[in-house]
Amino acid sequence: MARDPEPGIDDGDDDAALHWAGDEVTGREGARLPEGQADVAETPADEPAPAGPPPRRGMAPLTGLFALLYLVLTVGWILGTGYTSAGAPDLWTQVAWQFGEFTAIIAAPLWFGTTVLLTPWRLGVRLGWLVLGTGVLLPWPVLPLLLTGGAA
Amino acid sequence: MRERIALLAAAIVFGLLHLIPLFQGIANLVALPAYYAQLGIGEHTPWWLLVLGVALPPVAFTAALLIGRGRIISHRVALLLASLATVNALVLSAGALAPILLAFAAGA
Numbered sequence: 001m002a003r004d005p006e007p008g009i010d011d012g013d014d015d016a017a018l019h020w021a022g023d024e025v026t027g028r029e030g031a032r033l034p035e036g037q038a039d040v041a042e043t044p045a046d047e048p049a050p051a052g053p054p055p056r057r058g059m060a061p062l063t064g065l066f067a068l069l070y071l072v073l074t075v076g077w078i079l080g081t082g083y084t085s086a087g088a089p090d091l092w093t094q095v096a097w098q099f100g101e102f103t104a105i106i107a108a109p110l111w112f113g114t115t116v117l118l119t120p121w122r123l124g125v126r127l128g129w130l131v132l133g134t135g136v137l138l139p140w141p142v143l144p145l146l147l148t149g150g151a152a
Numbered sequence: 153m154r155e156r157i158a159l160l161a162a163a164i165v166f167g168l169l170h171l172i173p174l175f176q177g178i179a180n181l182v183a184l185p186a187y188y189a190q191l192g193i194g195e196h197t198p199w200w201l202l203v204l205g206v207a208l209p210p211v212a213f214t215a216a217l218l219i220g221r222g223r224i225i226s227h228r229v230a231l232l233l234a235s236l237a238t239v240n241a242l243v244l245s246a247g248a249l250a251p252i253l254l255a256f257a258a259g260a
């Protein structure tokens with residue numbers, strides 16, 4: 001529940017916008033900014049940015065695009081693992097198969113994360129690895145779902 | 153020295169974990185041709201897929217070690233983990249592709 005401001009407490013914003021007697025003489029007719037804001041407004045816009053590695057044009061949007069693509073691949077693997085089975089009932093095979101399925105689900109985000117981690121400023125190399133990963137990590141087990149339209 | 157020991161431990165652990173898909177690939181290479189032969193479709197055995205299933209785990213593990221050379225330990229572990237996950241994904245893909253290839257071969 002919102003509280004009304006307490007009467008008698010003045011935050012000073014209104015006073016800062018007022019004209020004062022004698023402003024016409026001193027050339028300060030306009031509404032005044034608070035001291036801090038005045039300092040910010042006077043800062044030149046073309047001041048050089050802090051030092052750091054030069055960003056590559058198109059790196060962020062392309063990486064974001066591939067992030068979406070890899071998210072789709074991950075969803076595909078989550079759905080696709082429902083169509084795989086170990087084929088043997090013994091415990092060791094089941095455990096190994098479950099482990100394989102889990103790692104297959106996280107393969108796409110791992111590939112994406114590792115690529116982004118290891119290629120911080122090399123756009124071409126990053127794109128190459130991301131394209132390769134898209135091809136390698138196609139979720140083939142999800143094909144029955146796509147063919148049957150979810151009716152299986 | 154400590155980093156070398158950690159790297160060796162990571163290589164051993166991930167090497168052992170890469171053995172799981174390798175054994176699965178070997179089991180497929182041994183069992184699937186016999187199964188196809190029993191069904192009378194031995195000529196449709198996807199040999200390239202079976203050989204790929206055996207070759208991929210050691211190739212991916214070696215590639216992860218080579219690409220990680222000269223990098224910090226966390227990056228090398230990330231590479232080994234990505235390699236393991238990719239190999240396991242490809243094992244599942246191969247299992248899904250085999251019946252599709254068989255269907256295509258039977259239909260051709």
